[in-house]
Amino acid sequence: MICIIITLGCDYMKIPNHMAIIVDGNGRWAKERGFNRSFGHKAGSENLEKISLYAFKKGIKYLSLYVLSCDNLKRSKEEVDFLFNLFVKTFNAKKKIYAKENIKVVISGIKENLPEEVFQSINDLAETTKNNTGGVLNLCLNYSSRREILDAYKKIKALDLDNFGPNDISKYMYNDLPDIDFLVRTSGEMRLSDFMLFQASYAELYFPKTYFPDFDEKEFDKALEEYAKRDRRFGGINYEDKNN
Numbered sequence: 001m002i003c004i005i006i007t008l009g010c011d012y013m014k015i016p017n018h019m020a021i022i023v024d025g026n027g028r029w030a031k032e033r034g035f036n037r038s039f040g041h042k043a044g045s046e047n048l049e050k051i052s053l054y055a056f057k058k059g060i061k062y063l064s065l066y067v068l069s070c071d072n073l074k075r076s077k078e079e080v081d082f083l084f085n086l087f088v089k090t091f092n093a094k095k096k097i098y099a100k101e102n103i104k105v106v107i108s109g110i111k112e113n114l115p116e117e118v119f120q121s122i123n124d125l126a127e128t129t130k131n132n133t134g135g136v137l138n139l140c141l142n143y144s145s146r147r148e149i150l151d152a153y154k155k156i157k158a159l160d161l162d163n164f165g166p167n168d169i170s171k172y173m174y175n176d177l178p179d180i181d182f183l184v185r186t187s188g189e190m191r192l193s194d195f196m197l198f199q200a201s202y203a204e205l206y207f208p209k210t211y212f213p214d215f216d217e218k219e220f221d222k223a224l225e226e227y228a229k230r231d232r233r234f235g236g237i238n239y240e241d242k243n244n
């Protein structure tokens with residue numbers, strides 16, 4: 001009997017379960033084109049929507065996005081107000097899209113210093129998408145990792161810690177998410193800037209030079225190819241590898 005094996009879809013690639021993006025370079029992108037920073041934020045926000053949907057299409061289950069740090073509030077009032085308005089507009093518009101795409105939105109960040117309108121719109125988005133099962137989008141807005149750890153500590157300190165291990169800590173973070181597998185920061189900056197320090201303990205890091213508004217599907221695929229090449233050992237040794 002002749003067996004004919006037809007291989008379909010041979011483009012199998014290792015995909016991160018939890019990917020995170022530190023959105024960076026919106027301002028420089030705009031400046032290079034002779035526009036003001038707001039123009040860059042608008043372009044970045046449009047790209048964010050496209051790239052998020054693309055990520056879930058690629059099979060990523062959790063996507064964390066650093067869209068605003070607590071420290072970003074030190075910027076000019078004009079820039080911060082622009083960002084707040086942009087968030088309200090995009091969050092309201094996204095309700096329908098994420099319902100259609102079955103994406104659940106969760107929020108990481110603090111309420112302090114956020115205008116009520118921003119807080120309401122992001123909460124609305126989380127509430128309307130809470131039963132969706134097609135992927136989790138963790139929006140880090142007015143977020144600080146050190147603050148998150150402090151907030152977790154306040155909840156943990158009252159517990160009986162005898163049988164408490166490092167993995168139990170994640171239950172007390174803003175959201176109980178799996179570890180980050182792949183962390184990308186656009187624009188060529190190579191630092192974490194107080195972003196998910198606990199969750200990124202074993203993340204593979206990637207720092208493309210591309211400014212975020214130009215981080216399109218092609219750049220995203222390039223990033224995934226880079227991730228697929230990484231040999232993750234988590235402190236162990238791969239004895240099968242002849243280089244060891």
Ligand code: IPE
Nearest residue numbers: 023024025026027028029067
């Ligand atoms: C990232 O772009 C967006 C936010 C922090 C809100 P930047 O605004 O940091 O852009 P650059 O780094 O000035 O180019």
Ligand code: MG
Nearest residue numbers: 024025026027
């Ligand atoms: Mg920046």
